[in-house]
Amino acid sequence: MDDHAGESNALTPETLAAYIDAGIPTEQRLADAPICILGIDPPRRELTLRTPATEADIDVSAYRMIRTDLFEEPGDETVWFRVTVDAEGVEYEAYSLLQSVADQLQQGDDMERALHVALDAYRGLLSRAPRLSEDQETGLFGELIALNRLIDGVGESRALAAWLGPQSEEHDFVLGDCDVEVKTTRSERRVHVIHGLGQLAPTPGRPLYLMSVQVTRAGASDSGATLPGMIERIRRRLRAGRIDFDDKLTEFGWEDARADRLYPTRLLLRSEPRFYAVDDDFPAITSAGLGRILSRPELVRSIDYRIDVTDLAPEEAPPVEFGAQVQEEPQP
Structure with a gap:
């Protein structure tokens, strides 16, 4: 996982495409306060954002492309909150949505507000058909x-x-x-x-x-x-x-x-x-x-x-x- 944080680590469309074309799951740290980690999973065609959980799970069932969950990793006492986006055909838009959530968290918003602000901003993405294959x-x-x-x-x-x-x-x-x-x-x-x-x-x-x-x-x-x-x-x-x-x-x-x-x-x-x-x-x-x-x-x-x-x-x-x-x- 890359340990560099901040907006300077934002991915360009070409860089994200290169990660996806490599076909290997990878992670990028987007921010440190709180920690926000982007996951890129080419085989599953998914992008995820995880951050330490500070509240219960959030209902996003109204959005067909997004789901959330809480989980723990073996040997780590941290409870993580994870947002998963089905990103096939809209990979960069999905990344931009997750980056928006991370940015809102850095500004002091709680996860529920950060997530819904981002979902409102990207409502067009969530209602559109995927891109051409x-x-x-x-x-x-x-x-x-x-x-x-x-x-x-x-x-x-x-x-x-x-x-x-x-x-x-x-x-x-x-x-x-x-x-x-x-x-x-x-x-x-x-x-x-x-x-x-x-x-x-x-x-x-x-x-x-x-x-x-x-x-x-x-x-x-x-x-x-x-x-x-x-x-x-x-x-x-x-x-x-x-x-x-x-x-x-x-x-x-x-x-x-x-x-x-x-x-x-x-x-x-x-x-x-x-x-x-x-x-x-x-x-x-x-x-x-x-x-x-x-x-x-x-x-x-x-x-x-x-x-x-x-x-x-x-x-x-x-x-x-x-x-x-x-x-x-x-x-x-």
Whole structure:
């Protein structure tokens, strides 16, 4: 446990994300008078604040994400009061709430007042749905990379019309002569998760391509972008398509409120995206494929699987829309 106290020990979003990504439970001392200890438990997706108990337990049953308890540690006569927050998807907001409780205690408030002052301040957090999952965040980032390139190739109106990913259609982009499914990974190899039997099933008479996107944490690089930053970058490019773009983001589950805090991770391309033709030689599991090996394929209701396309030969010529010169659109 770190023994440094005071506001100077406040965690930044990046620092908290690093603790969580490490996957190991850890503690940080937030203050000394009274002692306030922050617990970070990545496996449980929980954050806790404990301090010596001075009163009975406090009822927080009205808040679905928070619970409290009193406990003792072996060999320690101290009775601790603990606040636990289910922090999945809202880790930094949960940390800020617990830091607020610690700050109120340092100002002389008792725990009941400190806790309820913090709960009132963060009532919006407690009533909102969790953030996008990391997989959803990564997937949306990759689709935005594809959309940004498609705007270069065909202009904003045709690019936005082609983007069907937020609408949960089988394929992310439906172009003039082909479909494109975008898959994004943070791994060193091009390993992608495929959801369902239809995601890599070509529409009859239309070629299907898998666009493989690799991203990684940007670190100190100036070329990286957060998910909110990527969204704003595209918004600045749009003229007539801004409302359409925002509507599609809403269908994806995106909210601008608190976005900078919820999605602080800066990403950049690990490598140039590759395109793979999804044909008979491609390692895809489809209903048609199952029909050739199972007597009752209709009984297979759902399937998710991973494919590694790292060693497959990509298409030398990707769909022309992703490489063409931009076609200027008339001003609205």
